[in-house]
Amino acid sequence: MKKYILKDRSLSIISNILIILVWVLLSRLVDNEVIFPSIRSTITSLVEIIKDPKFFDMIRYSILRSLVGYLFSLFLAILMGILSSISKFLLNLMAPIINFLRSVPTMAIIILALIWLNNEYAPIFIGFIMVFPILYETVLESIINVDKNIIDMANLYRVDKIYIIKDIYIPNILINLSLVSTSTLGINLKMVIAGEALSQPKYGIGSHLQLQKIYLNTPGVFAWIIIILSISKIFEHILKGVECMLDIDKWK
Amino acid sequence: MKYKVKNIVKYYGQLKVLDNISIDFAENKTTCILGPSGCGKTTLLNIIAGIIKPDSGKLVGFDGEDISFVFQEDRLIPWKNVRDNINFVLKGKMDRRKIESTVDKYLELVDLQEYKYYYPKNLSGGMRQRISILRAFAYPSNFLIMDEPFKSLDINNKQIVIQFFKKLRIAEKRTCILVTHDIEEALDLGDKIVIFSGRPARVKKVMENTYNLDRDEDNKRKLKMLIEKELIGG
Numbered sequence: 001m002k003k004y005i006l007k008d009r010s011l012s013i014i015s016n017i018l019i020i021l022v023w024v025l026l027s028r029l030v031d032n033e034v035i036f037p038s039i040r041s042t043i044t045s046l047v048e049i050i051k052d053p054k055f056f057d058m059i060r061y062s063i064l065r066s067l068v069g070y071l072f073s074l075f076l077a078i079l080m081g082i083l084s085s086i087s088k089f090l091l092n093l094m095a096p097i098i099n100f101l102r103s104v105p106t107m108a109i110i111i112l113a114l115i116w117l118n119n120e121y122a123p124i125f126i127g128f129i130m131v132f133p134i135l136y137e138t139v140l141e142s143i144i145n146v147d148k149n150i151i152d153m154a155n156l157y158r159v160d161k162i163y164i165i166k167d168i169y170i171p172n173i174l175i176n177l178s179l180v181s182t183s184t185l186g187i188n189l190k191m192v193i194a195g196e197a198l199s200q201p202k203y204g205i206g207s208h209l210q211l212q213k214i215y216l217n218t219p220g221v222f223a224w225i226i227i228i229l230s231i232s233k234i235f236e237h238i239l240k241g242v243e244c245m246l247d248i249d250k251w252k
Numbered sequence: 253m254k255y256k257v258k259n260i261v262k263y264y265g266q267l268k269v270l271d272n273i274s275i276d277f278a279e280n281k282t283t284c285i286l287g288p289s290g291c292g293k294t295t296l297l298n299i300i301a302g303i304i305k306p307d308s309g310k311l312v313g314f315d316g317e318d319i320s321f322v323f324q325e326d327r328l329i330p331w332k333n334v335r336d337n338i339n340f341v342l343k344g345k346m347d348r349r350k351i352e353s354t355v356d357k358y359l360e361l362v363d364l365q366e367y368k369y370y371y372p373k374n375l376s377g378g379m380r381q382r383i384s385i386l387r388a389f390a391y392p393s394n395f396l397i398m399d400e401p402f403k404s405l406d407i408n409n410k411q412i413v414i415q416f417f418k419k420l421r422i423a424e425k426r427t428c429i430l431v432t433h434d435i436e437e438a439l440d441l442g443d444k445i446v447i448f449s450g451r452p453a454r455v456k457k458v459m460e461n462t463y464n465l466d467r468d469e470d471n472k473r474k475l476k477m478l479i480e481k482e483l484i485g486g
Contacts, residue, residue, distance in 0.1 A: 153327040156301055157341040157391060158318065167340055171331050251331040251371040 037219035046223035054203065061203040063231065066192045069127035070185060073135055078173070081139025094136070101133045106191075114199050123195030123206065127188040134184050135177070142176040143169060178239075178248050185235050193228065254279050255395065255427060260309035262295055268452040269295050273309070275446055275455065282421070282428040284438035284461075287448030288483065293431040296453070297399050300429070314395070318345075320388035320426070322398040326380035328372040328387075334359075335368045338387045345392055358390040361423055362416060378409030382416050389420050396428045402437060414440060435479050439463050439472055447482045457482050 023039060030036040037045075049055060084091040109129050113122040146169060154164045196206025205224060212220035243249055255277040262270040269292040277283050285293050298304045300314060301321070328337045335355050342351045359365045364386070372380050381401060388396055401417075402410045418441070421428070432438055438445050443464055447457040459479075463472040 149323070149325060149327050150329055152303075153321065153323065154340070156303070156319070156321050159341060160344045163340065163343045167332070168329065175331065251333075251373060 034216050034218050037222050041219040042222040042226070045217065045219040046226060049208075049220065049223050049227070057203045058205055058208055059227070059231070061201070062189075062192060062196060062205040065124045065196070065204070066127060066185075066189045069124040069192060070131060070188045072124075073128045073132040073184075073188070074177075077132055077135030077139050081136050081143065081173075084136075084140055085143035091140075098133045098136060101129060106130065106194075110195060110198055113195065119199035119201045122199040123192040123201065123204065126195035127192040130191045131184045131188045134180060134187075138176050138180050139173055142173040146172050174246070175248060178243050181239050182236050185239065186232050189228070189232060189235070255313035256311075257296070257300065258310050258312065260296065260299060260306045260311075262292070262299065262304070262306050270299075270306070271452040271454045273453065273455055275458070277427055277429060278444060279427050280425045281443035282430055282441055283444045283446060284442030285429060285431045285446050285448060286435065286438045286479065286483070287433065287453060288450050289433050291448050291450050292453035293433075293448060294399055297397055297429065297431055301397060317395055318391070318393040320391045320393045320396045322381075322385050322388045322396070322401040324400045324403050326372070326377075326384040328380055328383060330372050333369045333371050334364075334375075334383050337372070337383060338390050341387055341391050354390055358386050362386060362419060376409070378405055378413055381405060381409075381413050385413070385417055385420065389424050389426070394427060396426045398428065398430045400432055401430075402432075402434070417441065435476055435483075438479070439475055445479065447479060 020039070027036050027038040033041055052058075080090070080094060084094050110122075110126055113125045113129075116122075117125055150168060151164065154168065193204070193206040193209065196204035197210045198206070200207050200210065205228065209221060209224050212218075212224065256275065258274050260270050260273040261268070273296060275283065275285075285296065287293050295304070299306050300311060301319060302314070329340060332340060338355045338358070339351050342354060346354065355368075356365070359368055362382070364382070367375065367379065367383075372383075375383065381404075385401065388398075402413055405413055414437070421441075430438070430441055439461060441464075442461045445459050445461050446455055447459070448454070449456045459475070461475065463475055
């Protein structure tokens with residue numbers, strides 16, 4: 001096991017070195033900071049962005065929007081998922097809504113959000129719309145596809161419904177949610193930033209990214225990409241920590 | 253006889269599955285129901301367990317009775333360790349302290365204390381089935397239903413799990429029904445053997461398993477031949 005982890009880590013390091021090499025090579029080949037910036041100019045931009053007194057406000061607001069949207073999606077997905085698993089009426093009512101949310105173009109949602117909401121809340125709504133269907137279906141499937149053999153066993157042993165919910169259904173939902181948590185959190189953050197780029201709230205990573213575009217400051221865009229990737233990585237680690245605390249993976 | 257089924261008839265649509273089944277289950281003995289695969293043995297168990305209703309006939313002694321089960325699959329909850337899997341069926345039946353002492357008592361009885369905190373994933377198929385049997389014995393009931401519990405095990409594990417069951421059976425008094433299609437299994441474990449015909453299932457023969465008393469291999473061979481004759485007879 002340890003051997004595999006070491007192998008994975010070394011492969012990951014090789015992959016990162018490869019990306020940097022390609023970056024250096026391409027920037028030298030293109031030799032145009034506006035089209036493809038060098039590592040040096042990107043790092044200079046990164047330092048400038050971090051030194052900006054508004055930097056932490058920008059990060060704070062984007063993360064806050066992302067978290068608020070995500071937690072709201074999660075809460076609603078759990079609530080609607082449970083209710084849909086109980087009520088056939090609600091299940092059938094939700095099916096076309098989820099289908100619509102899944103297939104409607106992202107850009108259309110962004111534009112509608114910009115029309116309907118003020119620029120502070122539009123990014124939250126955009127993130128919510130993208131993540132809610134995934135979380136809802138995860139919750140619903142966790143309930144519907146729970147191992148029937150185990151439920152039969154519990155019923156035959158006359159285990160109280162409350163214990164069946166607490167010890168079988170809830171852990172099954174949590175386990176399945178943990179499988180999609182990293183990806184959905186990442187999608188949510190990306191969509192919030194996309195929403196910010198278009199709605200231009202006072203503080204937000206997206207607003208600043210849009211500024212870099214207006215000034216054709218490509219190193220600045222690259223620097224922001226590095227910052228966003230770092231935030232995603234931190235999110236991932238925090239999630240892993242929470243999963244460890246809840247012992248979700250202990251049995252695997 | 254405390255437990256019995258009388259004149260049970262069951263149809264699935266137009267298909268008659270059970271035809272006038274009557275069996276007496278001797279208290280604290282193991283009754284083996286032996287019959288070809290798919291003849292309706294599990295249907296009878298489901299009727300006894302109260303999962304499905306018979307079209308006619310009646311059950312005596314099972315009303316309100318807590319029943320333990322061992323299935324073909326172990327049916328352990330993957331995210332719970334051995335202790336918590338056994339705990340799970342005991343919840344609401346006794347207080348927390350009693351649950352802990354019951355689990356410890358049974359794990360000790362079969363020398364499996366070291367596996368107390370193991371998760372099912374880390375146990376072999378045979379060990380998981382042993383835990384499933386242990387769960388059935390730890391559950392406070394007088395009646396134990398086993399539906400082909402050794403079917404999915406390889407030959408080595410099967411012998412180990414059968415010995416494990418025998419050990420618990422000696423330590424604990426239970427009225428058991430063991431459903432199987434394996435004659436050796438029935439002769440090895442049953443006090444009484446009930447032979448079912450093919451569909452619709454009827455009771456073809458009820459015999460006392462004298463091999464269980466004398467452990468005489470000649471007797472076993474004779475009984476085996478007799479059972480085979482009955483089963484081949486259709």
